[in-house]
Amino acid sequence: MVSWVLRIVVAAALLGSAGVHYFLWTEDYPGIVGPLFLLDAIAGLVLAIAVLAWRHWLPALGAFGFGALTLGAYLLAATVGFAGNHDQFNSQPEYWGVITEAVCIVGGLALLFVKDRRRVSA
Template identity: 90%
Template sequence: MVSWVLRIVVAAALLGSAGVHYFLWTQGYSGITGTLFLLNAIAGLVLAIAVLAWRHWLPALGAAGFGAVTLGAYVLAATVGFMGNHDQFNSQPEYWGVITEAVCIVGGLALLFVKDRRRATV
């Protein structure tokens, strides 16, 4: 039960981060940055499906890695600038992005350590 609830939370966080990046992509991010925002949105969707459908450690690790890399890129953009972007942490998409990516990291790592009882009984 805990494993399933945790998977839902991680998938929701992945979809949230993907949604934020898709929204920002539609708002006019162009060039390599825009392409990366679109790829981030697609990756979040694919990982969310994998976390829900595949009870293996790889999607959990992918979710944690996705959150860490995305949050790391944002921290760079908000501090020293990253690939031509310099954000200021002052908008709703930025707030939601940081929250969802932190949940991806913590939830993905937690999934690596939570045992799935159904697998244990088979």
């Protein structure tokens, strides 16, 4: 039960981050940043499906890595700049992105350590 609730929370966070990045992609960011937003949107969707459909440690690790990498890239953009982009942390997409990616990190890490009570073939 706990595992399923955690999987749903992580999948929702992945979908939330994917939605934020899709929205940012539609805003026509210049250079490589725009395509990276689209890649994040697709990756978040694929990982959300994997977290719900595949009871294995790999999707949990993917959710953790996705959150860590996207949050890390955002922190670079908000401090020193990243790929010609410098953010200010002053908009709704930025707030929601940080929240959803933090949930991906914490939830993905928790999923790595929560054991399913049912036997699962790997």
